[in-house]
Amino acid sequence: xxxxxxxxxHDALGLAELxxxxxVSASELLEAAIARSAEVNPKLNAIIIxxxxxxxxxxxxxxxxxxxxxxFLTKDLFQEYAGVQTAFGCKGLKAAHYKPDIHAEITxxxxxxxxxxxxxxxxxxxxxxxxxxxxxxxPTRNPWNLERIPGGSSGGSASAVAAGIVPMAGANDGGGxxxxxxxxxxLFGLKPGRGRTxxxxxxxxxxHGAAMNHVVSRSVRDSAAMLDATHxxxxxxxxxxxxxxxxxxxxxxxxxxxxxxAFSTRSPIGSTVDxxxxxxxxxxxxxxxxxxxxxxxxxxxxxxxxxxxDFIVMWFAQCAATVRQIxxxxxxGNEGFELDTxxxxxxxxxxxxxxxxxxxxxWGDYTRQLGEFHQKYDLYMTPTLAHPAPRVGQIxxxxxxxxxxxxxxxxxxxxxxxxxxxxxxxxxxxxxxxPFTQLGNLTGVPxxxxxxxxxxxxxPLGVHFLASHGGEGLLFQLAGQLEQAKPxxxxxxxx
Amino acid sequence: MISAxxxxxxxxxALAALVRKxxVTATELLEAALARSAQxxxxxxxxxxxxxxxxxxxxxxxxxxxxxxxxFLLKDIQEDYAGVTTSAGSRAFRNYRPVRHAHFVQRLxxxxxxxxxxxxxPELALKGTTExxxxxATRNPWNLDHTAGGSSGGSAAAVAAGIVPIAGASDGGGxxxxxxxxxxLFGFRPSRGRVSAxxxxxxxxxxxxSEHVITRSVRDSAAILDVLQGAVSGDPFxxxxxxxxxxxxxxxxxxxxxxAFSTHSPIGMxVDPECVSAVxxxxxxxxxxGHTVLEDAPKIDGAAVAECFLLMYFGHVAAxxxxxxxxxxxxxNDFEMDTRVLALMGRSLPAGEYVAAHARWNEFARTLGEFHQQYDLYLxxxxxxxxARIGSQDTPLAERIGVWPILALGMGKALLRSxxxxxxxxxxxxxxPFTQLSNITGTPxxxxxxxxxxxxxPIGVHFIARFGEEAxxxxxxxxxxxxxxxxxxxxxx
Numbered sequence: 001x002x003x004x005x006x007x008x009x010h011d012a013l014g015l016a017e018l019x020x021x022x023x024v025s026a027s028e029l030l031e032a033a034i035a036r037s038a039e040v041n042p043k044l045n046a047i048i049i050x051x052x053x054x055x056x057x058x059x060x061x062x063x064x065x066x067x068x069x070x071x072f073l074t075k076d077l078f079q080e081y082a083g084v085q086t087a088f089g090c091k092g093l094k095a096a097h098y099k100p101d102i103h104a105e106i107t108x109x110x111x112x113x114x115x116x117x118x119x120x121x122x123x124x125x126x127x128x129x130x131x132x133x134x135x136x137x138x139p140t141r142n143p144w145n146l147e148r149i150p151g152g153s154s155g156g157s158a159s160a161v162a163a164g165i166v167p168m169a170g171a172n173d174g175g176g177x178x179x180x181x182x183x184x185x186x187l188f189g190l191k192p193g194r195g196r197t198x199x200x201x202x203x204x205x206x207x208h209g210a211a212m213n214h215v216v217s218r219s220v221r222d223s224a225a226m227l228d229a230t231h232x233x234x235x236x237x238x239x240x241x242x243x244x245x246x247x248x249x250x251x252x253x254x255x256x257x258x259x260x261x262a263f264s265t266r267s268p269i270g271s272t273v274d275x276x277x278x279x280x281x282x283x284x285x286x287x288x289x290x291x292x293x294x295x296x297x298x299x300x301x302x303x304x305x306x307x308x309x310d311f312i313v314m315w316f317a318q319c320a321a322t323v324r325q326i327x328x329x330x331x332x333g334n335e336g337f338e339l340d341t342x343x344x345x346x347x348x349x350x351x352x353x354x355x356x357x358x359x360x361x362x363w364g365d366y367t368r369q370l371g372e373f374h375q376k377y378d379l380y381m382t383p384t385l386a387h388p389a390p391r392v393g394q395i396x397x398x399x400x401x402x403x404x405x406x407x408x409x410x411x412x413x414x415x416x417x418x419x420x421x422x423x424x425x426x427x428x429x430x431x432x433x434x435p436f437t438q439l440g441n442l443t444g445v446p447x448x449x450x451x452x453x454x455x456x457x458x459x460p461l462g463v464h465f466l467a468s469h470g471g472e473g474l475l476f477q478l479a480g481q482l483e484q485a486k487p488x489x490x491x492x493x494x495x
Numbered sequence: 496m497i498s499a500x501x502x503x504x505x506x507x508x509a510l511a512a513l514v515r516k517x518x519v520t521a522t523e524l525l526e527a528a529l530a531r532s533a534q535x536x537x538x539x540x541x542x543x544x545x546x547x548x549x550x551x552x553x554x555x556x557x558x559x560x561x562x563x564x565x566x567f568l569l570k571d572i573q574e575d576y577a578g579v580t581t582s583a584g585s586r587a588f589r590n591y592r593p594v595r596h597a598h599f600v601q602r603l604x605x606x607x608x609x610x611x612x613x614x615x616x617p618e619l620a621l622k623g624t625t626e627x628x629x630x631x632a633t634r635n636p637w638n639l640d641h642t643a644g645g646s647s648g649g650s651a652a653a654v655a656a657g658i659v660p661i662a663g664a665s666d667g668g669g670x671x672x673x674x675x676x677x678x679x680l681f682g683f684r685p686s687r688g689r690v691s692a693x694x695x696x697x698x699x700x701x702x703x704x705s706e707h708v709i710t711r712s713v714r715d716s717a718a719i720l721d722v723l724q725g726a727v728s729g730d731p732f733x734x735x736x737x738x739x740x741x742x743x744x745x746x747x748x749x750x751x752x753x754x755a756f757s758t759h760s761p762i763g764m765x766v767d768p769e770c771v772s773a774v775x776x777x778x779x780x781x782x783x784x785g786h787t788v789l790e791d792a793p794k795i796d797g798a799a800v801a802e803c804f805l806l807m808y809f810g811h812v813a814a815x816x817x818x819x820x821x822x823x824x825x826x827x828n829d830f831e832m833d834t835r836v837l838a839l840m841g842r843s844l845p846a847g848e849y850v851a852a853h854a855r856w857n858e859f860a861r862t863l864g865e866f867h868q869q870y871d872l873y874l875x876x877x878x879x880x881x882x883a884r885i886g887s888q889d890t891p892l893a894e895r896i897g898v899w900p901i902l903a904l905g906m907g908k909a910l911l912r913s914x915x916x917x918x919x920x921x922x923x924x925x926x927x928p929f930t931q932l933s934n935i936t937g938t939p940x941x942x943x944x945x946x947x948x949x950x951x952x953p954i955g956v957h958f959i960a961r962f963g964e965e966a967x968x969x970x971x972x973x974x975x976x977x978x979x980x981x982x983x984x985x986x987x988x
Contacts, residue, residue: 345847
């Protein structure tokens with residue numbers, strides 16, 4: 001048996017070690033996780049699709065792998081689990097009780113690593129927001145303050161990990177969706193580089209490689225060991241990356257030479273940055289210097305506002321394609337989608353393939369510009385978030401705007417809006433909370449959020465690092481060093 | 496000094512060896528190339544932008560690298576040479592002079608080549624034949640009435656005519672392999688991400704396009720890929736590097752391979768019996784070499800591949816036309832009518848539909864990937880028809896579908912929904928339906944010149960390997976080159 005307190009004190013590798021040395025069984029761990037979930041999930045709404053019976057059966061089997069017997073959650077966006085309801089945060093898909101008949105490759109690799117999956121976590125519709133408040137399932141809350149958001153789109157997973165339901169949970173990141181909720185919830189979140197983890201068999205790449213699968217976790221080594229278990233292309237991948245020089249787990253404890261680190265606290269879209277977010281970075285600068293690194297203020301020559309616009313226009317088109325696909329798959333109509341989603345899809349339908357391609361070409365420019373920057377600096381550091389967590393419901397689209405959108409869409413005026421200055425306004429409104437993370441997605445480089453700062457109100461804030469292509473190992477090395485120098489493992493919400 | 500005959504007989508590595516041993520100078524080689532060009536280029540129209548003075552200056556310098564002193568030609572699209580026009584076969588770009596070398600070009604220069612010109616390409620490299628309005632048709636050295644193929648037709652014609660042993664090429668739908676097949680040459684397409692498209696591009700055509708060369712010898716192609724392979728800082732991803740040099744691979748026996756072959760057009764159109772027998776002969780030859788050869792094909796809807804490929808075209812052509820306006824001030828009517836029709840389609844196609852079509856690439860990559868779990872290689876004809884007569888394909892798309900009023904009125908949506916452009920494009924694809932699968936799945940592939948028609952026109956056989964397995968292709972190509980050498984097959988031009 002394991003006490004509730006002891007269950008929470010261990011990271012995933014720690015729990016796996018207990019199972020391996022037969023101090024505890026997989027079933028006992030699972031029951032501890034389910035008990036914790038029963039205790040806190042009603043307050044958090046992090047897990048929306050429980051899979052207790054499947055998990056109980058699995059926990060009784062002979063499990064192998066580095067995480068054998070460790071309770072685990074997947075995000076309800078992709079990360080399909082054969083036979084289990086999957087909704088992508090979407091009303092129409094939820095109503096259709098959609099159940100995929102095969103695992104996603106990433107899920108298969110998590111299972112091969114021995115994880116015991118016992119539920120799927122909340123996400124905004126199609127993961128399209130930095131908050132987790134889908135109409136289909138209701139909002140997820142932040143364990144550090146139930147009035148606040150856990151961020152998104154992997155908000156359910158981050159909330160569950162921060163609340164101690166699991167030490168690590170599945171997440172994915174197409175604009176910051178691993179790093180943002182990790183930062184809001186005081187966790188470690190690493191987005192691997194383009195092509196590092198698989199998207200098959202459902203996709204070759206998600207969002208042209210901007211989006212990647214991985215996890216949010218409490219400990220750095222859990223994230224590293226899980227990436228060891230999941231990295232590498234699959235049959236249909238369009239990206240087949242050079243493999244890492246050594247295991248990521250090994251990197252975590254490897255001695256690190258002196259790094260050249262550039263930092264900036266300026267929002268790339270010109271929006272305001274909260275003094276606490278700035279303090280998170282300036283404190284980190286001092287910490288890094290004390291660890292012997294060279295730190296200086298510098299920014300890559302990237303047009304941040306244009307990048308944000310290209311990002312959002314790409315989202316619209318992706319959203320349009322997804323809505324098409326789900327309508328075809330389920331036969332549902334517009335009632336199956338949130339109004340915000342329909343508006344995004346309408347913009348995606350109204351924008352032209354040629355505009356999409358022109359935007360995509362600029363990704364190449366950003367990648368080159370960041371590549372040039374990385375010839376001078378090993379890492380680029382910014383805040384992960386521009387502000388501490390806002391209140392639940394605070395970022396929701398106002399009712400009057402919903403009404404206006406309905407009218408405009410009915411009149412077929414999406415293209416008029418697209419050509420007006422409204423896109424820029426949308427960029428400002430949607431990205432002002434989280435303007436730092438998209439650079440890592442469009443350039444495909446690995447990035448991470450490290451929980452190094454808490455506001456006087458007790459809200460976590462992350463510090464964000466981007467490495468160059470293939471730099472996951474370097475990120476793990478630095479994260480390991482920071483975790484040791486300024487540990488966060490004893491910081492727990494009072495939930 | 497080197498005789499004309501000797502110059503034309505040797506491959507790039509052999510010429511470099513002569514330079515290294517000081518039996519000949521880079522300048523002498525260059526003059527031999529220029530002499531041959533003066534003799535045949537007026538008839539084949541392969542080189543469209545000469546760079547003789549730049550080349551003569553360079554040939555006098557102390558050059559180093561595996562190809563030091565070897566005369567070289569670049570394809571006149573993407574392969575930017577700083578200060579020299581990159582016209583992309585288009586009036587819209589005829590005055591466009593890039594300020595930086597492409598990484599591709601820089602690496603070749605670092606390897607010692609002497610670039611002395613740029614070769615013809617159809618406008619924006621969009622076709623399997625090389626007949627741009629800007630420069631006129633490139634002709635096939637094997638028969639001047641026939642096309643050299645495209646879009647790297649200028650480079651293929653120049654190599655086949657003995658002007659150079661190697662020339663730059665790029666392949667987004669077959670544009671290395673098709674002209675190589677038409678001209679009796681070796682055409683190799685590397686895996687997605689093997690060769691950088693920077694700094695001007697991250698990926699070209701959603702990663703469907705790869706840069707490389709057309710050559711006479713297999714070893715030249717391998718040694719050039721040794722020079723070109725590997726990402727440059729700023730590229731969108733880094734693929735697994737090769738285990739050993741490709742040149743070394745050409746000297747290694749391949750293991751016993753499992754090879755599937757098919758001679759059916761994936762879009763259900765006819766295949767010339769000579770192209771069929773090229774594959775059947777090759778199948779027998781491969782069996783004789785000890786490989787296992789079976790008739791089988793991946794279960795891929797070829798019409799869907801063509802459709803997805805075409806929608807990608809629409810988007811990219813439209814974006815290129817728009818970018819020309821910003822880059823050179825070109826106007827819409829600086830482009831050929833076919834290009835304008837494609838651009839109109841791209842402006843009419845909703846981004847959502849574009850994305851949905853791109854998402855389908857996954858099906859093709861996955862099905863081919865599963866097929867490759869059973870077979871090392873997939874063998875087909877390179878071409879469904881022997882090289883066409885010049886002009887036989889130049890009925891403009893626009894004319895064929897009576898598109899003038901539609902263009903004038905900008906009724907792109909109606910035209911898009913009518914499916915007329917798609918249908919018309921399938922007619923063009925009927926001649927070359929085999930090559931796009933490799934592009935859309937990112938896999939490496941090659942055309943090997945193993946067959947000539949009774950009329951004396953070359954046609955190639957085509958192999959696709961697993962992603963990243965260029966080595967297998969080079970091993971097999973070298974083996975084929977040994978048992979069925981083509982180096983003495985020369986056009987009489």
